[in-house]
Amino acid sequence: MVDSIPISYKKQPLTHTAMGTVDNPKRCISKFTSDPNSCSSWSSKNDSSSLSGFTNQWDVLSFPTHYGKKRKPAYVKKPNFGQSYSTSAGANYSSDLFDNLSKVKGFDICLSKRKKFVAVPSLDPDLYQKTFLDPELTHKAFLHKLNASKIVLRPGMVLLKNHLTHKEQVEIVRTCQTLGVGPGGFYQPAYKDGAKLDLQMMCLGLNWDPKRLTYEFIRSVDGCEVPTIPRALRFQVRDAMICGRISFEKEGEGILPFIIPNVCVVNFYSAATGRLDLHQDCSESRTSLNERLSVVSFSVGDSAEFLYGDERDVYKADRVILESGDVLIFGGVSRHIYHGVSSIIPNTAPKKLLEETRLCPGRLNLTFREA
Numbered sequence: 522m523v524d525s526i527p528i529s530y531k532k533q534p535l536t537h538t539a540m541g542t543v544d545n546p547k548r549c550i551s552k553f554t555s556d557p558n559s560c561s562s563w564s565s566k567n568d569s570s571s572l573s574g575f576t577n578q579w580d581v582l583s584f585p586t587h588y589g590k591k592r593k594p595a596y597v598k599k600p601n602f603g604q605s606y607s608t609s610a611g612a613n614y615s616s617d618l619f620d621n622l623s624k625v626k627g628f629d630i631c632l633s634k635r636k637k638f639v640a641v642p643s644l645d646p647d648l649y650q651k652t653f654l655d656p657e658l659t660h661k662a663f664l665h666k667l668n669a670s671k672i673v674l675r676p677g678m679v680l681l682k683n684h685l686t687h688k689e690q691v692e693i694v695r696t697c698q699t700l701g702v703g704p705g706g707f708y709q710p711a712y713k714d715g716a717k718l719d720l721q722m723m724c725l726g727l728n729w730d731p732k733r734l735t736y737e738f739i740r741s742v743d744g745c746e747v748p749t750i751p752r753a754l755r756f757q758v759r760d761a762m763i764c765g766r767i768s769f770e771k772e773g774e775g776i777l778p779f780i781i782p783n784v785c786v787v788n789f790y791s792a793a794t795g796r797l798d799l800h801q802d803c804s805e806s807r808t809s810l811n812e813r814l815s816v817v818s819f820s821v822g823d824s825a826e827f828l829y830g831d832e833r834d835v836y837k838a839d840r841v842i843l844e845s846g847d848v849l850i851f852g853g854v855s856r857h858i859y860h861g862v863s864s865i866i867p868n869t870a871p872k873k874l875l876e877e878t879r880l881c882p883g884r885l886n887l888t889f890r891e892a
C-alpha cells in the first residue's frame with residue numbers, strides 16, 4: 522500500500538562515524554564531518570535540533586575494554602511448528618555488566634522442529650567465518666549467477682534476478698537464524714524519537730545505531746559485540762558486484778563502484794507488518810558517500826514491493842518486486858536514491874526454502890555497505 526509510507530523518515534547529519542577494514546574494522550577509524558552535498562535532501566537539514574543531543578562515537582569507544590566481552594550462552598525457547606511467528610521467544614542473555622542497559626531479546630526467524638530449547642554457542646568468529654562454499658559449488662554457482670538475468674533499473678542501479686542459489690539462500694537463513702538469537706542478534710530498533718521500525722534488525726561487522734544514525738563497534742542498545750560478517754557472504758557480495766558491473770556495457774553513468782563490505786544490516790520483515798519508510802543510506806563515511814560506493818542488497822523469503830526514486834515521495838517513486846534470491850545493487854549516480862519497502866507479499870517465498878529452513882512468514886534482507 523502506497524499510503525502506508527509516511528513521508529517522515531528522519532535522517533540527521535552525522536558529525537562522527539567510524540570506518541574500518543573488513544578484517545579488523547577497529548584498526549582504521551576516522552572522524553569527520555559529513556559532506557552536506559552527499560545527502561543534500563535530508564529532512565532534518567533545516568532541523569535545528571539535528572545535532573543537539575548527539576553523543577559522539579568516542580563515548581562508545583571509551584567503554585572499558587572488557588565491555589561486551591563477558592557473555593553467557595543464550596538459551597532460546599522456540600515456538601512449536603505452526604505457532605505464530607510473532608510469538609517466537611527470544612534469547613535472554615544477560616551479564617552483570619549490562620544490568621543498567623535495556624535487555625534485548627533475540628528473535629528467531631525460523632519455526633522450530635521438535636526441540637523446545639536450543640543452546641546457542643557464544644560468539645566464535647571462526648565458527649561463523651567457515652565458508653560453506655566448496656570450489657565445485659562455487660564454480661557452478663558463479664556460472665548460474667553470470668547467466669541469470671540482470672535488469673538495469675536506471676544508471677547505477679541493477680537487479681540481479683535469482684542470483685543467489687537455493688543452497689546459498691538456505692545457508693543465509695541458517696546463518697541469520699543462528700546469529701539472530703544470540704548476543705548481538707535481532708531486536709526491534711527505534712529512532713531517537715522512540716518510534717519503532719516495523720522490522721527486526723541485527724548488524725554484522727559494525728552496528729548501525731538508528732538513534733544516532735552512526736556506526737559503532739559495540740551495540741549501544743545492550744553493549745553486545747557485533748558479530749563479524751561471515752566470509753561466505755563477503756564472497757557473495759564480490760560475485761554480485763562482478764555480475765552487476767558487467768550489466769553496464771559502457772562505463773560512466775552506469776558504473777558501480779566496488780565495495781569491500783564492512784557492514785551488513787540484516788532486516789527481517791514479518792509478512793504481516795514489515796515495511797521501511799523511504800530514506801537515503803547516508804550514515805557511511807564521507808569517502809564512501811562521495812565516492813558513491815555501491816550498496817548491495819540480498820532478498821530471501823517472501824517478496825517485497827520496493828520503492829525507489831529521486832525524491833522522498835511515494836507517489837513519484839518507481840517500484841519493483843524483489844523476490845527470494847534477487848540481489849539489488851545501487852551505486853554511482855544512483856547511490857543517493859530514496860528507497861524503502863512498502864509491503865511484504867505474503868506466501869511468496871519458495872516452498873523448498875521454507876521446507877528446508879522453516880523460515881517464518883516474512884522477508885530477510887541483507888544490505889552490505891562499506892562504511
Ligand SMILES: O=C(O)CCC(=O)C(=O)O
Nearest residue numbers: 786788802818862886888
Ligand atoms: O529491505 C530492503 O530491501 C531495504 C533495506 C534498506 O534500505 C536498509 O537497510 O537501509
Ligand SMILES: [Fe+2]
Nearest residue numbers: 800801802860
Ligand atoms: Fe536503505
